[in-house]
Amino acid sequence: MLGRLKTYSGLLTKGSFMSNRNSGSFELPIPRTRAFTLIELLVVMAIIALLAALLLAVLNRAKSAAQAVTCRNNLKEWGQAMHLYASDHDDFLPPEGKPTPLESDLANPQCAIG
Numbered sequence: 001m002l003g004r005l006k007t008y009s010g011l012l013t014k015g016s017f018m019s020n021r022n023s024g025s026f027e028l029p030i031p032r033t034r035a036f037t038l039i040e041l042l043v044v045m046a047i048i049a050l051l052a053a054l055l056l057a058v059l060n061r062a063k064s065a066a067q068a069v070t071c072r073n074n075l076k077e078w079g080q081a082m083h084l085y086a087s088d089h090d091d092f093l094p095p096e097g098k099p100t101p102l103e104s105d106l107a108n109p110q111c112a113i114g
Helices: 002-012 038-088 103-107 109-113
Strands: none
């Protein structure tokens, strides 16, 4: 960094400009820029990959937490529906219905609907 300061600090003086003898104009010297090495690029890529992995882990936890909230909300609504039904029907719960379809229902699905 200090070496760069020395090269740039002399740009404002007349002696540091390169003169073009044909046109009489002055040109600024082009400073050399240092390129990144392969190791530096690999380190940066590894850091970015690590940060992306951490971000994905956090997003997966947030997704599962949102699914848990949705599940709890559905259970709460079922409980409220059962409570409202029971309060309207002399503390009886709704009929359970058929837990599994009968063989006759599978053979003729139109009869099972009606």
